[in-house]
Amino acid sequence: MxxxxxxxxxxxxxxxxxxxxxxxxxxxxxxxxxxxxxxxxxxxxxxxxxxxxxxxxxxxxxGRGGSAAPTPPAPVVTASGTGSVAAGGSIGSVAPGGSGMAPAPTPATPAPAPAPGSVTASGDRSVAAGGDIGSVSTGDA
Structure with a gap:
């Protein structure tokens, strides 16, 4: 077309x-x-x-009513686990060290399967991004 x-x-x-x-x-x-x-x-x-x-x-x-492309749905961004990080876009720097952080609350129900384009980080000190990741340190420095 x-x-x-x-x-x-x-x-x-x-x-x-x-x-x-x-x-x-x-x-x-x-x-x-x-x-x-x-x-x-x-x-x-x-x-x-x-x-x-x-x-x-x-x-x-x-005069071109209705010809605009539909907006895609926003991705679902979830993070579960102690020190886990999830971002729908790029991440410049992440350092989820364990010494000074309080544990994350445990979810009462399991999370549903993520939609296409979604970002999910599950597990202790996990990191997920929907874009570029500049720097990550998941352990104690």
């Missing part, structure tokens, strides 16, 4: 360029014959083209 849309855009572009060349040629021919008439004709053609441009820009901005 993208190729078909690209082909239409190219055809519209070349059609517009052809109309422009013919219009410029006609204005030059009229200007050679009668400069006053060419001035009047150029004013009318300019006003018509300005109105057409305004209409096309409004159609391009607002």
């Amino acid at each position: 993208a190729t078909q849309t690209h082909g239409r855009s190219k055809a519209v572009l070349w059609s517009g360029a052809g109309v422009g060349v013919v219009g410029i040629g006609a204005l030059v021919a009229v200007a050679v014959a009668d400069l006053g008439k060419a001035d009047q004709l150029a004013s009318v053609v300019g006003a018509v083209l300005a109105a057409a441009g305004l209409g096309l820009s409004l159609w391009a901005q607002f």
Whole structure:
């Protein structure tokens, strides 16, 4: 479908360029014959083209209702276990050492299976990220 849309855009572009060349040629021919008439004709053609441009820009901005791509659902991010870390995006630095941290509460019910694109870190000192991880240290320093 993208190729078909690209082909239409190219055809519209070349059609517009052809109309422009013919219009410029006609204005030059009229200007050679009668400069006053060419001035009047150029004013009318300019006003018509300005109105057409305004209409096309409004159609391009607002006239394509329903063509936007649907927003994907947000990923589910869960972390369970002592010192575990999970992030839906990139992580710059993580150091879940065990000496100064209180234990995480144990979940009462088991977590459901994660959805596609979800991030889950389970187990003591586990780390998971939905993007890049810069630095991780999961032990005592």
